[in-house]
Amino acid sequence: MEAAVLDAGSKYLKAGLAVPDQDPSIVIPTAMTKAIDEDLGKENGWLSDESQWLHDTVYPIQRGVVKDWDAMEDLWRYVFYTDLGWEVGSEGQVLMADPLLTSKTLKEKTVQIMFETFNVNGFYAVEQAVLSIYAVGRISGCAIDIGHGKIDIAPVWEGAVQHNAVKRLEVSGQDLTFLLGEELEKSNPQTKLDSSTVEMLKETYGITADDQEEYAKKAEGCTTVEHTLPDGQTIKIGKERYTVGEALFQPSFLGVEGYSVAEQLVRSVLLCVPSESQKPLIENIVLCGGTSTMKGLWKSNTIVEHFQLVLLGWKREMNAIGFDTRFQKEASLLGTPSFRPSIIKPPEYMPENTMKNSAWIGGAILAKVVFPQNQHITKAEYDESGPSIVHRKCY
Ligand SMILES: Nc1ncnc2c1ncn2[C@@H]1O[C@H](COP(=O)(O)OP(=O)(O)OP(=O)(O)O)[C@@H](O)[C@H]1O
Ligand SMILES: [Mg+2]
Numbered sequence: 001m002e003a004a005v006l007d008a009g010s011k012y013l014k015a016g017l018a019v020p021d022q023d024p025s026i027v028i029p030t031a032m033t034k035a036i037d038e039d040l041g042k043e044n045g046w047l048s049d050e051s052q053w054l055h056d057t058v059y060p061i062q063r064g065v066v067k068d069w070d071a072m073e074d075l076w077r078y079v080f081y082t083d084l085g086w087e088v089g090s091e092g093q094v095l096m097a098d099p100l101l102t103s104k105t106l107k108e109k110t111v112q113i114m115f116e117t118f119n120v121n122g123f124y125a126v127e128q129a130v131l132s133i134y135a136v137g138r139i140s141g142c143a144i145d146i147g148h149g150k151i152d153i154a155p156v157w158e159g160a161v162q163h164n165a166v167k168r169l170e171v172s173g174q175d176l177t178f179l180l181g182e183e184l185e186k187s188n189p190q191t192k193l194d195s196s197t198v199e200m201l202k203e204t205y206g207i208t209a210d211d212q213e214e215y216a217k218k219a220e221g222c223t224t225v226e227h228t229l230p231d232g233q234t235i236k237i238g239k240e241r242y243t244v245g246e247a248l249f250q251p252s253f254l255g256v257e258g259y260s261v262a263e264q265l266v267r268s269v270l271l272c273v274p275s276e277s278q279k280p281l282i283e284n285i286v287l288c289g290g291t292s293t294m295k296g297l298w299k300s301n302t303i304v305e306h307f308q309l310v311l312l313g314w315k316r317e318m319n320a321i322g323f324d325t326r327f328q329k330e331a332s333l334l335g336t337p338s339f340r341p342s343i344i345k346p347p348e349y350m351p352e353n354t355m356k357n358s359a360w361i362g363g364a365i366l367a368k369v370v371f372p373q374n375q376h377i378t379k380a381e382y383d384e385s386g387p388s389i390v391h392r393k394c395y
Contacts, residue, residue: 005363007097010149018367063149064099093122108387129154131362141284165271207296208245262330
């Protein structure tokens with residue numbers, strides 16, 4: 001049986017058996033609701049079910065850190081025995097994609113749960129940034145992962161994270177959703193929006209302006225889109241969709257002091273030693289995580305709307321671009337003729353969502369090497385050394 005690869009994020013758990021060059025077979029929200037056993041009137045574990053979010057929701061991972069281990073365990077159990085079809089008593093191997101800065105204690109707790117609760121047959125863990133670099137066919141580069149709960153910037157040299165140069169920013173997709181919700185409340189005071197609707201609007205319309213100047217113009221006035229929600233409410237979205245993208249370049253929009261994501265990345269690379277490594281790192285930027293895929297695709301619900309959007313679309317395209325293009329532009333302004341920041345794209349044959357699922361995809365590539373070559377932690381090794389073996393064999 002192929003090893004199971006897991007990347008548990010603040011928003012989504014990506015999981016599946018290690019089949020390289022494919023998207024994970026399972027992408028489910030990590031948020032869960034408490035299931036109540038009606039007969040017994042007591043809690044009966046956690047279910048991954050977004051439809052019941054309003055009641056007793058728990059977020060086991062917050063800003064990349066596991067906060068509720070019981071819920072986390074329930075989610076892993078569900079993935080192993082329901083989604084992946086493992087049988088109790090013949091469990092497989094696991095490769096875990098860890099967020100940057102996971103503490104030693106949390107790493108030990110994870111390996112302990114895997115061997116002692118799930119009786120896995122082998123275990124390996126690697127930092128997500130390293131796996132994202134592997135996903136695009138490199139071993140060195142600088143990963144910038146803009147997900148839901150955090151932004152992680154990590155230069156990776158020959159498969160090893162340069163920890164002195166790592167930067168974590170505790171803002172990301174969830175903060176953009178919150179910002180958009182606040183902005184839409186101001187411009188559409190009579191409409192009631194829940195956070196999953198705002199998130200959908202962010203993913204559909206969120207976009208970046210060409211530069212700060214262009215954003216300022218958009219904020220003064222730009223084309224407004226009308227979106228009809230399933231309950232019949234209509235919502236108008238204009239400059240708000242640019243504000244969402246701009247916040248990543250002007251963090252003060254999110255109430256945070258600091259550099260734009262592009263400047264932060266360049267600063268991280270400049271901390272890397274030896275200095276000769278800086279050029280290859282800056283020339284291999286891997287932009288990944290759901291938020292980095294912001295493109296502002298306009299979806300149309302009807303044929304009339306479709307034609308309206310096509311007509312409006314040309315106008316929008318004039319000064320609105322995907323996040324990656326704006327990032328490249330801002331980063332280039334910080335470069336020199338011999339230090340040219342450039343984003344690398346995944347090879348053509350890779351799946352469309354490679355940059356959304358890069359840590360999982362890199363994990364699937366690595367699992368094909370680690371387990372057949374016996375580089376992983378075996379059950380016998382775990383039994384002999386205990387959880388601290390994870391620091392010796394992984395990372
Ligand atoms: N097209 C899009 N435009 C803007 N945001 C998007 C788009 N697609 C996905 N997102 C956002 O990406 C985030 C999810 O990304 P991802 O799966 O990388 O996060 P995660 O791994 O669960 O979280 P983290 O790594 O921060 O712990 C959500 O906030 C989602 O709204
Ligand atoms: Mg993630």
